[in-house]
Amino acid sequence: MRRWLTGGMAAAPPARKGITRRQALSAAVAAGVGVGAVRLLGGALQNLGRTGTVVASGNSGGDWVSPLGSESARVMHLLRRATFGYTPAQLDSALSEGFSRTVDRLIETHPAEPPVLAEASTPGGRFPVAQLQQWWIDHMLATPTPFAERMTLFWHGHFTSDYRKAGDNTFMFWQNLTWRRMGMTDLRSMLMKVTTDPAMLRYLDLATSVASNPNENYSRELMELFSMGPGNYSEEDVRQGALALTGWQLPRPDSFDTVTVGAKTRRLPVYDSQKSGVFNPRRGYSGSVTFLGQIGRLDAEGVVDRILAQPATAPFIAGRVAQQFINGRPSASLTTSLGDAFRRSHYDLKTLMKALFTSDDFKAASSYRSLVKSPTEFMVHTARALGGPHPSKLIATSGAGMGQILFDPPDVGGWPNNESWISSNTVIERVNFVTAALAQARGSLPSAAYAATHHLDGVVGAQTAALFNQAADERAQWFIVLASPEFQLK
């Protein structure tokens, strides 16, 4: 039996029989697991009756032993969170650069454009969403600038739209291009862009909102979800904001194409190039509004500037980013300090992300494996680790059962994260994906021992170590690595 794997877990306490759930909970609290964290796990400690002693050991001293004191572990931690994992070559180049220079490179490198998607010129954007999903996943796997893809996914979940309501997959394609190009610019530009983005104009109904009878949908979510968070504006602000935002319409098509669908003939719009929404003053409200404490005439830019003038905005966005890149419940002091830097820089996203990656919180022991990989991150990292032909189609079709379908978020809040990714249904689907990915990876696999040290940092629980060591061959070892709890985390 190979013994080179170090158990990353603190030694388990002696087995205790008949521990109750409440005892385990209090043990967890006494061991310093924050009550908030434990309580919010949503059913975390429920099964102690069956596996009481084991779970108790996992929680009463069994946190992962953080390796983040070492430079190489910090680099791997960074790449897992900022770039969907890595190939051995990507890791090697980052290790030779070191942590700080890798952060700079990720942030400063201009995003690589994805290849042209020929279907996007289909009249009316009537092409299967699967092509759009596969095109993006292909680019996630092939791109030389994976951080741009990670940020594109972040913004897709933040300024979210879904293809069903957008009703035109060309609009969804454009929106994806927009988040990639703008993902590291500044919040003001992004808020202006999202307000007039064609997919968003449809998704939150701004395209049909007129001065005589405004639609509140976009105004509300612009403040609640996109910029300020609930509790920082009034219902009257929602109504007045809706009034000020009226008049925007979808861009005019360059031409129309007549298409016969069954017995029906339809005139579908054709666009020669990517476009934003257009303002129609006849539909817009030209009077005065009272919005976020100021009275006067306000256009969309004015609405965005009023929002950016609110003290709630910078910490809200900082908190959203920290939740995805640092830990599920970032401290108030962290969001305040990130928010301060963000606002001082006039909402510059490079400043925000650099402050985040170089913060003490990012490399704190408590941040190690404190986030659950989203299904897309988990699958893309799997493909990178295994190498070989890109399993884009498999990835595109496997997200649904794990709770993530690209271009089709569950609702306007985007995707929930961390504990929401864990249920009886999603864990089966994750394991089945590993089964399928290994079946597609024919021929000889890369070294599983390398995977254990370089994808799991050599920090593994007792069960993972034992199963890995006893696996009969490389393929079974790879299964253990990829299906392990360690690999689901980042």
Next chain:
Amino acid sequence: MTDEIGINQLKRRDFLRAGLVFGAGAAGLAAGYAAVPDAFARAVYAAKQEGITNDHVLVMIQLAGGNDGLRTLVPLADPVLHDLRPKLAGSMVSQALPLNKSYGLNHNLPGIKALWDKGKVAIVQGVGYPNPTFSHFESIRIWETGDPTRRQVDGWLGRTLAQAYDSNGHPLTGCACGATDVPGALRDLQATMTVIQNQKTFGFTGGSEVEAAVGALYKGTPGIYGALFDTAIATATETVATLRTSSTGYQAMADYTDNVKLVYSSKNQLAAALQLAAQLIVTGTGVKLLHVTLGGFDTHYTELSRHDDLMGYLDSAVSAFYKDLAAHGKADKVLIATWSEFGRRPKENASGGTDHGAAAPLLLIGDPAKGGLYGEEPSLTALDGTGNLKYAVDFRSVYQEILSGHLGADSKGILGAGFDTVHFLKSPVSAA
């Protein structure tokens, strides 16, 4: 990329099953991981038998996005409705299925109307809570936790699971069908619940060796998510085993079809989810609390066609579900209840839709329900400051009747207080 295959083809080929060998030791590691409750868990279960022992079942249907109450239970004789909704009111009033002189059901609810005619539908009007929020997420959380002060983090059904049942080792006591994550209403630190998106694909494609290896892999997992992961895997494996038995003992006695014209944002196969619910109920898996979701109710635009489609879909799925339960002799045990985070604004907007509202009616369907209208008719003239309907019945009054009257649970212990009573059930369950 010709080597690429989709996951479904892979299942057919199933070549991995033979490919993975975890070594002799893995079997030993896996042995400690049991698919049936061990003696200790059984002892706990036995000790809890003094809790709820009746076989009543609750099925909550979430109409996600904010269901338009005025288009569900339609006021037939209020002229103000036509002023508020010049585009939406006409057809909805003229086509409604009258229940009495004043109210009718949406014309796409003929199956539910037929159940109403048999006295099996109770409708509570004007349900809401004080100082309503118009945020989907805040209001969903309030309904899920049963706490408008937003301090409670566990769901009201999750607390019911934890306090009144023993879900430990019996993960099917509470189940979300047709979802991938645990709905907030079912969430609780101290309870186990299952999530099954689609029973046809709910299982390990790698076969029993993979299943055993994964069971061994997820034991005593460290870290803040460790117990959650371990429980999810244990729950998954137990549920796979239960479904294997249960699916052979069940034959649908109604036509569940998801082939109705689905509107743009219905991401949920409600009929399939309810069919799975029926299977779990009739095969005696011990399921007590079920949760299913139908999305797409956030009808800010072109509500006329979209809401009608959703009503039709709800009606066909619920009708098939009731028929199936009745054919299996289980209809007297099951109460179906709808909920939604809010109703919609009485005044329509320029997009042919309605914005976020407040109070709305809830439907309670099934043999346990005492048919009729309850609560208070909401006034279309005495709207609140935001132009919304004022609530008359606190939503927790409805929860209270469900908990104490149908399930026989300690409502006050679960909801933290007592609320005005609304007796929409035929006969309260006998304390068991």
